[in-house]
Structure formats: C-alpha cells, structure tokens
Amino acid sequence: MKESLVVFAVLVSVIAWRNGLVAKNLFLTKAPLPPAYYSSGDYRSKCRIIDEEPQLKYCEDATFWDLKDSDGELQDRLLIVSCDPNRKAWNTVMGPMRDAIPRGALWVYDHKSDKVEHVSFEGYPAGHDFHPLGLEIWPSFAGNASNLFVVNHGRHNTTIEQFYMSPSKPNQATWVRTLTSKYFISPNSVALTSPTSFYVTNDHLMTRRLPSILGEVLPMTESLLGLPLGWVSHVSITPTSSGSLSTDIHHTFSAIGIPFANGAVLSHDGKTLAVASSSLGEVRFYARNSATNALSLTSRVPLPFAADNIMFDDEGALIVAGHPHFPSLIAVSKNKTDAAAPSWVTALKPRQLYLKHPETGAHLALKTPSPDFDMQAPLSVSKRVPPARSHEVETLYQSDGSHFPNSCTSLRDSRSGVLYVFGLYTEGILACKP
Numbered sequence: 001m002k003e004s005l006v007v008f009a010v011l012v013s014v015i016a017w018r019n020g021l022v023a024k025n026l027f028l029t030k031a032p033l034p035p036a037y038y039s040s041g042d043y044r045s046k047c048r049i050i051d052e053e054p055q056l057k058y059c060e061d062a063t064f065w066d067l068k069d070s071d072g073e074l075q076d077r078l079l080i081v082s083c084d085p086n087r088k089a090w091n092t093v094m095g096p097m098r099d100a101i102p103r104g105a106l107w108v109y110d111h112k113s114d115k116v117e118h119v120s121f122e123g124y125p126a127g128h129d130f131h132p133l134g135l136e137i138w139p140s141f142a143g144n145a146s147n148l149f150v151v152n153h154g155r156h157n158t159t160i161e162q163f164y165m166s167p168s169k170p171n172q173a174t175w176v177r178t179l180t181s182k183y184f185i186s187p188n189s190v191a192l193t194s195p196t197s198f199y200v201t202n203d204h205l206m207t208r209r210l211p212s213i214l215g216e217v218l219p220m221t222e223s224l225l226g227l228p229l230g231w232v233s234h235v236s237i238t239p240t241s242s243g244s245l246s247t248d249i250h251h252t253f254s255a256i257g258i259p260f261a262n263g264a265v266l267s268h269d270g271k272t273l274a275v276a277s278s279s280l281g282e283v284r285f286y287a288r289n290s291a292t293n294a295l296s297l298t299s300r301v302p303l304p305f306a307a308d309n310i311m312f313d314d315e316g317a318l319i320v321a322g323h324p325h326f327p328s329l330i331a332v333s334k335n336k337t338d339a340a341a342p343s344w345v346t347a348l349k350p351r352q353l354y355l356k357h358p359e360t361g362a363h364l365a366l367k368t369p370s371p372d373f374d375m376q377a378p379l380s381v382s383k384r385v386p387p388a389r390s391h392e393v394e395t396l397y398q399s400d401g402s403h404f405p406n407s408c409t410s411l412r413d414s415r416s417g418v419l420y421v422f423g424l425y426t427e428g429i430l431a432c433k434p
C-alpha cells in the first residue's frame with residue numbers, strides 16, 4: 001500500500017513537471033462533461049446508435065470508401081469499420097495480451113439502405129491473427145477494385161495487411177499480402193498517398209511486447225511522461241513480380257519525436273498531413289512535399305483530451321475524437337465492472353491568419369484569437385486549453401460516458417451531414433443527423 005502511494009506520488013510529480021495542463025486535463029481530473037451534447041441539436045432526437053449487429057463493437061477505426069466515376073466525380077460512399085470484440089483479451093497498445101485467437105472483423109455500412117454487413121475475407125491465411133487498428137482504402141474509379149491497408153496487431157508482431165475490395169461485392173475483401181518490416185514496432189494508423197504507398201504512425205518505441213515487467217512498465221512510462229518516442233514513416237511497396245506475394249518495401253522516416261503518434265490523415269489536396277499526439281493532447285499539422293513525401297511541422301493545436309483518430313471532412317475541417325480521461329479508459333480496458341470513459345469530438349478549422357490591406361496589398365496579421373471560444377458546448381474546449389493561432393476548435397459531441405463512451409474515431413459525411421462516432425470499447429456506431 002505504502003509503496004503504491006509512493007509510486008503514485010512520484011508519477012504525479014513527474015507528470016506535473018512535464019506539462020501541468022496536459023497532465024491535469026488527461027490524467028488527473030475528470031472533466032465535468034454532460035451525459036451527452038451534440039452541436040447540431042438535441043441528441044435524443046438527432047442521434048441513434050446502430051447496434052442491430054451484436055458483433056459490431058469495440059471499433060478502433062473507420063474510413064469512407066468513395067466510389068467515383070471515371071472523371072473522379074463522387075457517386076457513392078460506403079463506410080468501412082475495423083472492430084475487435086476480443087479487445088479486452090488482446091490489446092498490444094493498452095494491454096492485456098492474454099488471448100490472440102478470436103479474430104476481429106471489418107464491417108461495411110451503406111447510409112442509403114441503412115444496412116451494415118460483415119466483410120468476409122477471401123484467401124486470408126488460416127491461423128493468421130486479425131486484430132485490426134487503423135485502416136484506409138483508395139477510392140474506386142468507374143467500378144475498379146480498391147487497395148485496402150489494415151494495421152493488424154497479431155501475436156508476434158504488428159503487420160499491415162493488404163486487401164482489395166470491389167464495389168460490385170462490397171461485403172468481401174480479398175487478401176493480397178502481409179507487409180512486415182523491422183521498422184513496424186507499433187504501427188497504429190495509415191494515411192494513403194497512392195494505391196500502393198502510405199504514411200504510418202508508430203505510437204510507441206517501448207511496447208507491451210517487451211518481456212515481462214518491462215512490457216508492463218515502459219510503455220506506460222512512455223505514455224505518462226509524454227516521451228517523444230513515436231514517429232511517422234512513409235512506406236511504398238513494389239511487387240517483385242506480378243502475381244507474386246513477395247514485395248519490396250521502401251521505408252523512410254518522415255517525422256520523428258512525436259509523443260504517442262496515433263491517428264494520421266492526409267488532406268484532400270495531399271499537401272498537409274495531420275497527426276494526433278495522444279499523450280500530449282494535441283494535433284500536429286505537417287506540410288507535405290508530395291514529390292518526396294518529406295514532412296515539416298507547421299502548427300500544433302492543443303486539445304483537452306488524448307486525441308486518437310482523425311479525418312478531414314469534405315470541407316477540409318479536421319474531425320478529432322479522443323479520450324478526456326485516460327485513467328477511465330484504462331479501467332475499461334481492464335474490464336472493471338461499470339467502467340465507462342468519457343467521449344469528446346471536435347472540428348478544427350484553419351483560421352485566417354492574415355488580411356490583405358485593400359489598397360496597399362500588404363499582409364496584416366490578425367489579432368490574437370479570443371480565449372473565449374467554443375462557447376456553445378456545455379464544457380467548452382476554451383475552459384481547458386488556450387486557443388491555437390492556426391485553427392478554430394469547436395465541439396461536435398461530448399459525453400460523460402453514459403450515452404456513447406470511449407470515443408476514438410469520428411467521421412463526418414458532408415453530403416448527408418451525418419456525424420459518425422466510434423468507441424474503442426463501445427457497442428455499435430453513433431450516427432447523428434444534421
């Protein structure tokens with residue numbers, strides 16, 4: 001008892017030392033969030049939980065599959081979701097690592113028919129684990145097949161599975177190959193740069209795969225101290241001969257020194273990569289050189305939660321979901337009775353930083369953003385973090401965990417206006433109408 005108090009006191013002081021505000025928001029205090037809030041109206045009438053399929057639960061990531069015509073015009077849009085009902089027995093990021101056998105699954109949801117279907121695998125190797133985290137699929141053009149990449153934290157190492165999916169059979173994925181690399185220490189999220197290349201985040205350098213006590217202590221230390229040991233790589237593949245399963249992988253480090261690098265997403269023009277840093281409670285924006293895939297940091301936006309997965313909507317707003325109270329999420333991952341972690345989803349919109357003088361054409365810097373922002377939300381972001389110069393931040397959804405807990409991903413379809421939210425240890429999908 002005494003020892004654990006000492007350990008606790010040491011941890012608290014180290015956390016306070018590294019960054020008082022982040023530690024306070026993410027680890028030490030539980031934000032006074034409402035049962036639920038949705039920015040576009042009453043959540044009781046606007047939001048519902050799609051939960052007809054009992055196995056559609058514990059979903060870590062989701063992505064839109066855009067079906068375009070030969071001119072690149074969007075014709076239709078499906079939602080692909082990665083879920084793992086076995087997460088409480090196998091989670092290489094948060095633990096435990098007890099039973100890797102029951103596989104996770106992919107699901108496809110069609111908004112038009114309001115139907116969700118299990119995606120069956122063609123050719124997936126028998127005995128190969130499947131515990132999906134981040135996933136992304138290239139759009140389909142004029143009905144052609146799309147490459148899908150899924151991070152898979154299997155029992156020996158974390159790999160990236162390549163599949164292809166065809167719009168004529170959207171509830172089927174054909175396995176192509178498993179990508180492995182000595183640099184895939186703990187891949188988490190992928191952001192495609194072409195049908196055969198992508199950025200991938202590595203959330204930790206010290207993982208739970210380390211032997212015995214090291215695997216318990218070091219990853220948690222890396223998270224709690226916000227140690228800058230995560231990174232983003234760029235990977236491109238070239239099949240060595242057509243039809244062959246063997247592949248050359250070209251790997252480069254694109255951005256290093258990111259504490260708990262989690263979600264990553266490329267902007268629609270391909271010029272910006274956004275990366276969530278969970279243990280620092282922020283999103284980093286990088287300018288991307290599309291010829292070399294090199295990245296350079298342009299801005300950092302503080303958030304009052306551990307940012308998890310992120311996506312750009314059609315208007316270019318970055319939708320960020322995350323965890324406002326990390327200890328609650330740990331309790332959920334340990335299967336504590338009645339544990340539920342709160343949810344928070346925000347939209348980040350680039351701010352206009354300069355005005356052009358109407359006569360001289362000179363650039364005038366706009367004044368510092370107001371510290372009172374996001375004032376519609378019951379608990380406004382501005383109560384917990386200062387404004388960012390580069391982006392406005394607005395709350396889209398928040399909950400103390402009693403309505404839709406453990407938010408880790410959110411997507412907004414600007415065509416239908418629907419906001420989707422997914423929870424790491426939550427049953428079903430939250431869908432809120434505009």
Ligand SMILES: *[C@@H]1O[C@H](CO)[C@@H](O)[C@H](O)[C@H]1NC(C)=O
Nearest residue numbers: 086087088089090335336337
């Ligand atoms: C979690 O706890 C419930 C009972 O509260 C139990 O039925 C279930 O098997 C537990 N899950 C794991 C993975 O331990």
Ligand SMILES: *[C@@H]1O[C@H](CO)[C@@H](O)[C@H](O)[C@H]1NC(C)=O
Nearest residue numbers: 140141144145146147164195
């Ligand atoms: C589908 O077509 C697009 C556009 O022509 C192309 O970029 C993509 O590589 C094609 N996908 C496949 C799997 O052939």
Ligand SMILES: *[C@@H]1O[C@H](CO)[C@@H](O)[C@H](O)[C@H]1NC(C)=O
Nearest residue numbers: 154156157158159180181182
């Ligand atoms: C990772 O595990 C796979 C089997 O799942 C194996 O084929 C591959 O060689 C391993 N990669 C590394 C880098 O250890």
